Amino acid sequence: MKKSTRRACRFSFRVVTFLLCLAVLVTLFQIPSRIFQKEDVLESYIARSFSVILGRDATIEDLRFWYQNLQKGNASAVSMIDNLMEGSEFEKRELSLDQKLDIVYESMLGRPADENGKEYWLRYLNGGVSKALLVHTIANTQEFKSFCSGYSVKPGDVSITEERDLDPNMTLLVSKLSRTVLGKNLDNMELNSWIANLGNNEVGLSTLMLDILKRKEFVEKGYSREETVRILFESMLEREPSEQELTEYIDILEHGVSMEYVLDQISKLPEYQMKWVTQGVSTGNITLTQPRDLHYELTGFIARFYEKLSGHVATEEELNDGIGKILSGDLKITDMLTSVLESPESQETLASNEDFVNAVYEVLYGTVPDADLAEGYRIGLDHGITRAKVLKEIMKAPSFNEKMTELGVPVTTEKVIPEKVIALTFDDGPYTPVTFRILDALKPYDGHATFFVVGNRVDPYSECVIRAVNQDCEIGNHTWNHTTLTKISGDSVAKQINDCDSAVYNLAGVHTKVMRPVGGSYNNTVANNVGRPMIIWSVDTNDWKYRDSNHVINEILNNVRDGDIILMHDIYETTAAAVEYVVPELIERGYTLVTLSELAEYKGIDLKAGEAYFSIRG
Ligand code: ZN
Numbered sequence: 001m002k003k004s005t006r007r008a009c010r011f012s013f014r015v016v017t018f019l020l021c022l023a024v025l026v027t028l029f030q031i032p033s034r035i036f037q038k039e040d041v042l043e044s045y046i047a048r049s050f051s052v053i054l055g056r057d058a059t060i061e062d063l064r065f066w067y068q069n070l071q072k073g074n075a076s077a078v079s080m081i082d083n084l085m086e087g088s089e090f091e092k093r094e095l096s097l098d099q100k101l102d103i104v105y106e107s108m109l110g111r112p113a114d115e116n117g118k119e120y121w122l123r124y125l126n127g128g129v130s131k132a133l134l135v136h137t138i139a140n141t142q143e144f145k146s147f148c149s150g151y152s153v154k155p156g157d158v159s160i161t162e163e164r165d166l167d168p169n170m171t172l173l174v175s176k177l178s179r180t181v182l183g184k185n186l187d188n189m190e191l192n193s194w195i196a197n198l199g200n201n202e203v204g205l206s207t208l209m210l211d212i213l214k215r216k217e218f219v220e221k222g223y224s225r226e227e228t229v230r231i232l233f234e235s236m237l238e239r240e241p242s243e244q245e246l247t248e249y250i251d252i253l254e255h256g257v258s259m260e261y262v263l264d265q266i267s268k269l270p271e272y273q274m275k276w277v278t279q280g281v282s283t284g285n286i287t288l289t290q291p292r293d294l295h296y297e298l299t300g301f302i303a304r305f306y307e308k309l310s311g312h313v314a315t316e317e318e319l320n321d322g323i324g325k326i327l328s329g330d331l332k333i334t335d336m337l338t339s340v341l342e343s344p345e346s347q348e349t350l351a352s353n354e355d356f357v358n359a360v361y362e363v364l365y366g367t368v369p370d371a372d373l374a375e376g377y378r379i380g381l382d383h384g385i386t387r388a389k390v391l392k393e394i395m396k397a398p399s400f401n402e403k404m405t406e407l408g409v410p411v412t413t414e415k416v417i418p419e420k421v422i423a424l425t426f427d428d429g430p431y432t433p434v435t436f437r438i439l440d441a442l443k444p445y446d447g448h449a450t451f452f453v454v455g456n457r458v459d460p461y462s463e464c465v466i467r468a469v470n471q472d473c474e475i476g477n478h479t480w481n482h483t484t485l486t487k488i489s490g491d492s493v494a495k496q497i498n499d500c501d502s503a504v505y506n507l508a509g510v511h512t513k514v515m516r517p518v519g520g521s522y523n524n525t526v527a528n529n530v531g532r533p534m535i536i537w538s539v540d541t542n543d544w545k546y547r548d549s550n551h552v553i554n555e556i557l558n559n560v561r562d563g564d565i566i567l568m569h570d571i572y573e574t575t576a577a578a579v580e581y582v583v584p585e586l587i588e589r590g591y592t593l594v595t596l597s598e599l600a601e602y603k604g605i606d607l608k609a610g611e612a613y614f615s616i617r618g
Contacts, residue, residue, distance in 0.1 A: 042070055045151035046080075052107045053084040055093060076156020077148050078139050081107050085131070097125055104131070108138045110147055127172040128191050132158050133165040163192040163199070170195045173281065174208065180235040181212045204284010205276055206267045209236060213259045225253045228262075236266050237275065256303030256319050260286050261293040291323040292316070298323060298407040301363075302336070308359045310340045311349030326409055333409050334395050338388045346387075353381035360394055364403065369394075380509030384466040392472075415602075418592035420562040423599045423616075424449040424579070425537065426570035427478050427516060430457055430464030437576035439467050441583045447593035449473050451570065452516040452535075455480035455500030462507050469508045474595035477501055477512035477532065484518050485526040493529035514596045514607065522612060533607035535596055537567035538615035543575045552578035557585060563603060563617030565596070 046066045050058035058066075069075035075083075084090060085103075095103070101121055105113040113121070121134055138144050139157045148155040164171040174194050178186045186194065197203045212218065223231065229249040233241040241249065252262055264286040266272055276283045292299040299319055306314035314322075325331035340346065350356040357377045361369045369377070377390045394400075404411045429435050430453055442449060451468050453475055458465055465475055479485065480499035488496070501512045515532040522534055539559050541552040552575060556566060568575050586593065596616075600607045603618030 041151050042067055042153060045077075045153050046070070049080060049084065049107055053081065053103055054089055070153055073154055076154040077108070077144075077151075078135060078156035078158055082135060082158060097122060100131070101125070101134070104134055104138065108135070108144055108147070109141075124168055124172065126175075127168075128175040128185050128188070129165050129168045129171050130162060130188075132162070133160060133168060136160050136165075162188070163195040164188065167195050167199050170198055170281070173279075174198070177205075177208065177235050178212055181209075181231055182215060182217050184217075198281065201282040204282040205236075206263055206284040206286050208284075210260060210263055210286060213263070225250045228253060232262065232266060236263075236272055237269075254303065255296060255300035256306075256314055257293050257296060257299055258290055258316065260288055260290065261296070264288060264293075290316075290320050291327065292319040295323055295327065295408060298326075298409060301407055305337055305363050306340055308363050309346060309350065309356075310343045311345030312343070329410060333404060334392065337395070338391055341387050341391060353378050353387075356381065356387055357390065357394075360391055364394065365397075365399055376505070376509035376511075378509065379506065380469065383462065383507050383509075384470075385508055386470050389470050389472075417602050418594075420589075420591045421594050421599055421602050422560060422562070422564045422566060422586070422591050423596050424566050424568065424593055425452060425476070425516070425535065425596070426450070426568050426575075427452045428454055428482065429570035430461040430468075431571045432461050432464055434573060434576045435461065435464040435570045436467070437573075438570055438579045439464075439471055439473070441576075441580045442473070442593065443471060445583060445587045445593065446472075447583055447587070448595045448598060449593065450476045450514065450535075450596045452476035452478035452514075453500065453504065453512075454478050454482050455496075455503045458500070458503040458507055465504065465508050469510060472595075474514070474597055475504050475508065475510060475512055476535065476596065477504075477515035477530075479515075479518055482518055484521055485530075486517075486521045486523050490525045490529040493526055494531070497530050497532070527610040527612070531609050533609060534612040535565060536612050536614045537565045539564050539566040541566065541568050541575075541578070543568050543572055543578065547572055547574045549574045549578040549581070553582050556582050560586065560589075560591070562591075563599070563615050565599075565613070565615050 043063055046063055047058050050056060050062060066075065066080055070080065081104075085100075098118070101118060102112050105111060105117070125131070125134065136158050139155060145155050160166060171191060174191060175185050178184065185191070194203075194208055198205070198208065226246065229241055229246055232249070233239060233245070249262065249265075252265060267283060267286060273283055288294055302319060302322060303314050306312065306318065322331065322336050326333050326336060350359055354374070357369055357374050361367055368374075377385075377393070381387065381390060401411045424447075426435070426438065426449060429451060435451070438449065441447075448471070449468075451464070451473060453465065455477075468475060477497055477500045479496040480503075481496075483492075483496055485493050485496065497512075497515060504510065504512050513532060514535050515530050516535045517526055517530070520536050522530075527534065539556060541555045543552045546552075552568065556578075560566070568579070570576070583593065594602065597607075599616045603616045605616050605618060607613065
């Protein structure tokens with residue numbers, strides 16, 4: 001080989017080597033430079049996400065972790081953003097919903113939310129939909145996908161599983177209701193379950209309303225009736241009630257019915273039905289089950305009675321229990337109303353007896369009482385006649401039964417007539433040591449008797465008269481000072497009777513409707529001037545003559561029969577002892593112990609003034 005050729009060969013080799021080296025170098029430079037560029041974009045994407053979401057720089061570890069996962073496709077833009085926003089670090093920033101919304105926009109789209117978007121999403125997010133729905137919605141926009149492609153990052157998505165996100169409009173509706181009524185949203189689990197059920201038409205809106213209204217949070221707010229009506233209108237009809245509606249619905253609530261009833265009323269409005277049906281929401285219906293809801297007018301009547309006469313608003317239990325028992329016949333309405341007066345607040349509420357009588361008339365009949373009647377009641381009440389007794393008398397008016405029939409209360413107009421009735425009568429008293437024993441003996445059997453009192457003894461022994469009236473006994477007239485009427489003038493007879501009557505009336509507010517002549521003696525002058533039926537007797541115990549309990553007992557038990565009028569005197573201890581023995585025995589034998597007036601009523605006899613009656617057998 002020529003020297004020059006060898007040189008040329010060496011040169012070519014060097015050139016080739018150089019070119020090869022150059023090629024290798026270029027290749028070596030080119031490949032890494034492409035990797036670096038790609039790495040830079042992804043890295044900056046991670047860095048900006050950390051800065052936007054957590055407000056800090058990403059650490060080397062953050063960058064390495066997310067870089068690897070994003071590059072391998074284990075993570076996406078959505079999953080990284082979601083991960084950062086779910087962490088405790090993000091939580092600690094304590095951002096407002098408004099700020100969070102901006103962060104989602106900024107991290108996903110690289111821009112803040114526009115005004116419309118912001119308003120729209122704030123409404124839904126405040127209304128209970130989750131952030132997932134927002135992220136999912138943005139993730140499906142072209143804008144997001146382009147933004148991701150600019151950073152060569154896989155966009156990704158988040159799946160929507162919760163009911164509140166699947167039916168956002170229903171979520172808004174439910175949340176609005178709960179915020180109107182409770183002032184707060186339901187928790188997410190509850191929200192999901194209500195939306196699912198409403199969506200399936202398993203329940204209607206009224207059921208949801210009822211559930212919300214029964215919550216402790218609502219009850220504890222202690223809204224007034226007016227506030228309650230306003231809340232119900234706002235939540236169910238989304239408007240204010242008119243003045244007329246306000247009055248009408250407050251009146252409904254005043255009836256003492258439950259929320260179910262009020263909801264039922266509103267649910268029946270065509271406006272309510274139209275409103276929700278057109279929005280595709282099932283309105284549902286309320287099933288009324290409580291006695292107080294099923295008997296609206298009666299509930300109102302009893303509630304008013306409680307409010308006016310017991311000093312407190314009737315409780316749910318009082319109304320339901322009372323109405324249930326009245327309608328099933330287990331409780332007489334008269335007994336129920338009487339028991340209301342026994343509450344301690346009752347007496348305080350209506351301190352004046354006049355107010356009490358007026359209140360009873362107003363609630364029972366919607367009227368004011370007749371002046372004479374009212375005066376009698378007031379006199380009696382002022383001297384110790386009980387309010388329960390006065391109420392009982394007032395409820396004896398025929399209009400009471402009419403009123404009850406109107407209210408759907410079963411009223412038995414047929415009188416139950418006892419098989420055997422007798423009238424125990426006591427003359428010459430009252431006298432506390434004896435009269436009280438007799439009243440004590442009658443009380444356990446609800447036995448009634450007639451006390452023919454001597455007028456001038458009424459004041460000294462007034463407690464006897466008051467107790468006798470309270471125990472439904474009758475006060476008869478036995479002259480002013482025990483004068484034998486056959487020996488005096490007609491005018492004097494009348495005066496004897498009237499003076500006694502006045503003494504009784506001025507104490508107990510009741511008149512003496514029957515009289516007994518002293519010694520049972522009468523003549524035409526007496527008959528023409530007593531102005532009352534003259535009650536004699538059919539069984540004379542001669543208690544005054546023998547002062548022997550056994551004699552009295554035997555006289556009664558050996559002779560008694562239906563319709564008898566039995567004569568005794570409530571001034572002898574021996575008589576009291578005899579009564580204590582004989583009352584349970586008579587009851588045992590089937591007798592009902594009644595007053596004179598009751599005896600006549602049971603026997604259908606209209607007692608006439610000036611006529612003498614020895615027995616009343618009908
Ligand atoms: Zn006498």
